[in-house]
Structures are given as structure tokens and as C-alpha cells.
Amino acid sequence: MQFNGKAHKFGNDVNTDYIISGKYKFKTLDMKELAKHVMEDLDPGFYGKVTAGDFIIGGTNFGCGSSREQAPLAIKYADVSAVLAKSFARIFYRNAINTGLPVVECDTGQIDQGDELTVNLAAGIIENKTKGATIPVKPLPAVMIKILNDGGLAAHFREYGGFNFD
Amino acid sequence: MPMTITEKILAAHAGKEQVVPGELINARVDFVLGNDITAPVAIKEFEKIGVPDVFDRERVTLVPDHFTPNKDIKSAEQAMLVKQFSKKHNLANYFEVGRMGIEHCLLPEQGLVGPGDLVTGADSHTCTYGALGAFSTGVGSTDLAAAMALGETWLKVPESIKFEFAGVLKPWVGGKDLILYTIGDIGVDGALYQAMEFTGPAIENLSMDGRFTMCNMAIEAGGKNGIIAPDEITRTYVEGRCKRSYQFYQSDPDAKYDKVIHYDASRIEPQVAFPHLPENSRPVSEAGNVEIDQVVIGSCTNGRIEDLREAAKLLQGRKVHKNVRMVIFPGTQEIYLQALREGLIEIFVESGGAVSTPTCGPCLGGHMGILAKGERAVATTNRNFVGRMGHPESEVYLANPAVAAASAILGRIAGPGEVE
Numbered sequence: 001m002q003f004n005g006k007a008h009k010f011g012n013d014v015n016t017d018y019i020i021s022g023k024y025k026f027k028t029l030d031m032k033e034l035a036k037h038v039m040e041d042l043d044p045g046f047y048g049k050v051t052a053g054d055f056i057i058g059g060t061n062f063g064c065g066s067s068r069e070q071a072p073l074a075i076k077y078a079d080v081s082a083v084l085a086k087s088f089a090r091i092f093y094r095n096a097i098n099t100g101l102p103v104v105e106c107d108t109g110q111i112d113q114g115d116e117l118t119v120n121l122a123a124g125i126i127e128n129k130t131k132g133a134t135i136p137v138k139p140l141p142a143v144m145i146k147i148l149n150d151g152g153l154a155a156h157f158r159e160y161g162g163f164n165f166d
Numbered sequence: 167m168p169m170t171i172t173e174k175i176l177a178a179h180a181g182k183e184q185v186v187p188g189e190l191i192n193a194r195v196d197f198v199l200g201n202d203i204t205a206p207v208a209i210k211e212f213e214k215i216g217v218p219d220v221f222d223r224e225r226v227t228l229v230p231d232h233f234t235p236n237k238d239i240k241s242a243e244q245a246m247l248v249k250q251f252s253k254k255h256n257l258a259n260y261f262e263v264g265r266m267g268i269e270h271c272l273l274p275e276q277g278l279v280g281p282g283d284l285v286t287g288a289d290s291h292t293c294t295y296g297a298l299g300a301f302s303t304g305v306g307s308t309d310l311a312a313a314m315a316l317g318e319t320w321l322k323v324p325e326s327i328k329f330e331f332a333g334v335l336k337p338w339v340g341g342k343d344l345i346l347y348t349i350g351d352i353g354v355d356g357a358l359y360q361a362m363e364f365t366g367p368a369i370e371n372l373s374m375d376g377r378f379t380m381c382n383m384a385i386e387a388g389g390k391n392g393i394i395a396p397d398e399i400t401r402t403y404v405e406g407r408c409k410r411s412y413q414f415y416q417s418d419p420d421a422k423y424d425k426v427i428h429y430d431a432s433r434i435e436p437q438v439a440f441p442h443l444p445e446n447s448r449p450v451s452e453a454g455n456v457e458i459d460q461v462v463i464g465s466c467t468n469g470r471i472e473d474l475r476e477a478a479k480l481l482q483g484r485k486v487h488k489n490v491r492m493v494i495f496p497g498t499q500e501i502y503l504q505a506l507r508e509g510l511i512e513i514f515v516e517s518g519g520a521v522s523t524p525t526c527g528p529c530l531g532g533h534m535g536i537l538a539k540g541e542r543a544v545a546t547t548n549r550n551f552v553g554r555m556g557h558p559e560s561e562v563y564l565a566n567p568a569v570a571a572a573s574a575i576l577g578r579i580a581g582p583g584e585v586e
Contacts, residue, residue, distance in 0.1 A: 013354055013443060017551045022530040029206055029244075041558045061355035061388060065551060066530070067290040069207050069306040090359050090390055091290055095306035143190055143320065153308045154214040162316055163192050 001102065001121040001148075003081035005053035009113040010042060012059035016066040016092065018042050020074040034070055035077035050078050055117055057108045058085030063092025072096040082119055084108050084126070097144045100152040105138040121148075168418035170326045171395055172361040175301040175415055179284040187325040187424075195225075196283040196410070198313040201269055201526075202230040204288035204306070206247045211311035220255050221317030227259040227278065228252055229269040232526040237533040267498025267524045270294040270382060270466035275498055280404050281396040282413030286313050291466050291548065293384045297377035298404065299396030299414060304385060324390045325424040326361040328417075331368035333432030338582040340476070341376030342468060342546065342566035344368065345383040346437035347429070350447035358388035360424060363417065368431035369394060374403045375472040382467045383548050386444040436581055438544075439564035442552045450569050450581040457489075458563075460543040461574040462555075464495025464522075465529045468546035468567050471501050471508075477571040478510040480585055481517040487577030492519035493535045495527060519574070531555050537562075544573040 024037050039046040039056075056075060062085035063071060072095045075083060082102040086109070096103040102121055111117065115130040122145075126135040140148070143165045150156040156164070169177065173185050180191040200208050205228040212220075220226045228248045233241035252260035259278065261267065270291050273279050279295045285302040286292065288310035295302035305319070313319045331344060344364075349356070362384045369377070377394050384392030394400075396414045404412060435449035463469075463477050474496060486492045494514050496502040502524065505511050514521050528535030529547040537543055537556030542563065545555065550562035565573070568582040575585050 015549075015551045017531075017549075017554055021553055022532065023553075029210065041553050061358060064354060064388060065290065065549065067288055067292075067304040067306050068203060069288075069308060070203075072306075073207075087355065087358060089355070089388055091304050091306060091385075094309060098306060098308035098312075141190065153312050154211045157215045157312060157315065163318065163320060165190070165192075165320070 003053055003119045005051065005055055005081055005117065007055050007057045007111050007113060007115040007117055008046070008050065009057040009111065013061045013064055014042070014058050015064045016068060016071040019063065019071040031073045031077040034074045038074040038078045047078055050080060052079035053081045055119065056080050056083045057111050058083060059108065060086045062088050064089035067091045069095045069099060072099050072101040076101040084111070097147050098153040100148060102148060106135050110135050168420040168422070170361065170363060170417045170421040170423070171299065171393055171415045172301055172326055172363065172391060173323060175282060175284060176321065176323055185323045187323050189323045190320060191323060192318055192320050193284055195286050195313050195317055195319055197225050197279050197285045198310060199269060199273065199287040199289070199292065200228045200307070200310045201232050201289055202234060202241070202245045202248050203232050204310060205251070206244050207307035208288055208310040208314065209247055209251050211308045212314055215311060215315045217315045220257070220314045223256050224258045225317070226257055226314050228257070229261055229266060229272060231266055231268050231524070232530065233532050234266060234525055235263045235523065265499060267501070268466045268469055268526055271469050271497030271501065274298060274378065275500055277404070277407040277409045280408040280410060280412035281400060282415055286310070286319050290385045291382050293389065293392050294378050294382040294466060296381035296384065296391050296393035297374065299394060299400055301391055301393065303391045324359055324361045326363050327357055328363045328365055328423045328426045330426065330428045331364065331366040331431040332428065333368055333430050335368055335431055336435065338436050338568045339434055340566055341372055341379035343434055343437045344431060345380045346439050346444065346447040346564060347434050349383065349387045349444045350437070350439070352387055354386060354443050354445045355388040357384065359390055362387065362389040362392045364392065364394050370397065373472060374399060375470040378470065379467055383444065386548060436566055436569050438569060438579055439550055441550050441561040441563065444548070444550060444564060450565065450579065453579040456542065456563065456579040458544050458573055458578060459490065459541040460535060460537060461490060461492040461570050462495070462528055462535055462543055462545040462547060463492070463567050463570050464497065465526065465547040466497065467548040469495055469497030469501065469524070471504050473546065473567040474501070474505045474510050475508070477567040478513045480568055480571040480575065480582055481519070482513045484517055484575050484585065486518035486574045489577050490574050492574040493528070494519055494521045496524055498524055528555050544570050544579060546570050
């Protein structure tokens, strides 16, 4: 899995209400529709600024707050290819993997707004093309790579009839 | 090898003699839950998995509590999906409006979760049940779907932080203040991925309701679970209530912790968490002059009978400030009825407050008390993120029910001592 795109940078403690405000969550199961409101309280019109493949860059504790899966789904359906952050809140992290949104822990201090990045998940390499630098990545546990490769947890279950982490 | 209470419960559910932090386990779940926001997504995922039925109709419940009584057509359609699924799979527990309560008040009250359980719920405040000495954690809808289908989940065994609260609490200080103080100290990611084990004399003397409040907010420090070792207070609560057998686990005295943090609880004042993070807590005496428009008393954090009693003590014979609207949400119908019998509802109405049927309502900016641009609320809820209760430029201040009641009376953030 390799992605190319530019960086959209946010700060620390980006919570799930920022990612997709609670007031929209009951309205629809149509994630494409929800995606139009992604990050809008932090960056009005964010959805329109994303080109398919772009990255959301966070600081520490990205995705803190609610357990609602609409948060990673709204990001995924906004055509963001991956979220890179110094650390993630645990429920968001699980949900991202389970729904097939790649999440990468790395030193995002080396990435600025608008930097062009190439992220190779399998190789565990982030290349900051704008800065001509590579950023080391904390590799995902094998369990999570397996779920991501299968296209999320539901697809993993369909394939194996249960957990298969061998 | 010595283990913490969290490790013991996880080991028991993974069929292992012992587990160590960092280990990935596949564990049996005793109970799984979802609500009207998370369950519709889970139902879609459940159908994708393609199993005919849930793993156990007695151990899955979907509580329509967030946007109910249905706020509008869209929320009615979401709640309908929950109802249809519950009927189709003949789930033993379905709570329609009128019997419904806020999930994390309702499930312990109904005896559906108990000590020693492993519970996962598609709601971040599922960590509440740790107060019973259970391992309980929030997950997302896909995890819920998988657990509904299989009765299993994968978990990484967390490291534990032990919090020791020494001393005797000051008047008007309770579980809410202890947890806000703790989050203020360690930060909103201070326990990221970790188990928060609350111990010490102040915890041993804390009521069940106060313990639920503390464990409820473990997630606000990034914690995977909050947990309190069960004791006689727990036993009194669960006896005759729990519908399944339960087991009391204790941490070994020489169990390994990532950190042990000591607090002198006798020095902790009622706390207020300023916008826009729960970690912005400070003693109410240092709040300054903050005028408010709304007070919310209720939620899965502070919607229990003790919380209502505490608020009523201050509101009895007093009036809500003319510029303030106060809305009260008993956590369940049973709590509502108890409050009615004790005369608390009468006190609230006479003081000029509005009393609602149980719902999560304004806590997540859903309905029943949304803030306009520039408005401020004191709430006994758990999150004060930007836009959480309404307009992105509104503000939420988190506090205990006594501070909320005192603030309602004075029209500004105030400590209980100012009205007594």
C-alpha cells in the first residue's frame, strides 16, 4: 500500500467531535454525505480542500473522545488516504483499522502544512518530498496489517469465519 | 506471577493462566452493547459478516438513548433499525422509551453487567462498569458487530497505572472531583491505552454512584478502562441485582504497575473543568466570575440518584437564577421514580428547573438543551470539547451536581459553600 498526497496539518488532541460533529452523526448512514462535514469546526471547508490521496497530520492523542466509527469513516470517505500522528486515542485507532483507514504513528513534527508525502505502509517508510527527508515509522502489529489487508474486520470475518491471526 | 485486577480478568477470559501488558489476546466477552448512534452502523457490519444470529441473545443489548425520544425523522429511523434488529434476533433486553435509560446507568442497575465481567460496548463511556470490578471498554461499531457475532474480541493487554487516593473527602467533593482532578493532573492522554486502577481509603469509602462517575471518565484521560476492586459496597449493590454469576478479583499486592500516583484526597476541592478539554480543571474557588446561561444535571456521568440528591439539597427552597435555564436528566426510569418518591422532582420544579425523561440529549449536542453562539453551560457531563453541546463558539464547564446546582442559583460558576 503506497499513497501520495499532500499534508493537512492539525494540532494535538483532535477529538472525534472535531472530526465529525455529534450533530450530524444521527442524520445519516451515508458516509459520503457525512464526509462533507469532516473537520469543519477546525477548518471550515476542509472537505473541498482535499485531493484524493491526501493525508491528515495530527499531533498527540489524535481521535480522542467518542467511540463512534463515523469519525474514521468520515475521513476515509473524504478520500484521505491515511492519518499520521504522534499518537492516537485507542478507540479511534481500533476503529480506523477495523474500517480499513490506515493510521501511522510517527514524528509528525517533521511535516508542515502542504508538504508532499509518499507513505509506504508495507515498507514502513514515509518520504517527505518537499523537505527531502524520510521519517521512521512505528510498524503496525501483524494483527492489524492483516485486518487492513483484508479490507477491515467484517471482510476478515467473512473470509475466515472468525479471528485468524496466524 | 503477580497480576493486576485488569490482567486477571483478561487472563480468565482468554483462557490463560496469566497475561502480560502488550500481549494481544483473543478474549470471550460476557456482554456487549450499542446505542442508537453506534448500533445502526454495527448492524450493517453484522450483516456483512454473514452469520445468522448473535452469539447469545441474553448478552447483547442495544439501548436507544442518544436521540430519544426521537428528535426528528432521521433519528427515528436510526432508532427503528435498533428496534427491528432487537426483535429479529429476539434479544432478551430491549428498552423502549418509557423503560429506557442512559445505557451506563441502566445496565448496572438492571444487573446486566457485574463484577469480573469482560464487557465491550460501542460507546466510549462503556468504561463505567469498571466501578463494579469488571473489565469494560469502549469499542467501535465494527468491533461491536464482531463481538455480537462471535462473543469474542481481540484486545491488547494494557499496562496499569495505580492511583492511590488517601484521606477523607471534603464536603461536596465526590467521584466527579476526584476524576477531574486526576485528568487535570495527568492530561487527556495521560493514561493512553492504559488501565486506570483507583485505590486507597478515599475510594474504599466512595459510594457505588461515585465510583461509576470516576470510572466513567477514564476515557477522558485516554484510558482503556477504569477499575475499582470490588468490596462490601460493591457486594451490597450487586446482591440480588446481578442476573448472572459474578466473580470478585483483586490485584496482587506485588502486581506490576507502569506508575503509582498518590493523591491526598482530603485537599481536593470541588473542581470545574474549563473549556475546551476535561484536563482544564481547577478548584471552583479559582473559577472567577463566569456568568452562565444553562445548567445540565444528568448524563451517564452524574445522572444517578445520589447526584440528584446532592443537587436537590442545594436547590431546596431556592430558585434558579432568572437568566439561567436548568435541565435535569435522571439516568433511568427507576432513578426518576426514586427521585419522585423522595420529593426531589418537586424540589427541582419548584426551584424553576425543567425535568426531562432520561436521554443523553444535550451532552453530545443532540437535543433538549443545545447552546447558541456565545452561550455558556455548567454541566455534570463528561466532555467540554468545542461545539460539544451546540454552537462551536459555545462553552461547557464540567462540574459535580452540587457545583452545577449552586451555579444555577447564582447565575455564575459557584461553589456549594456560596449558597449554603
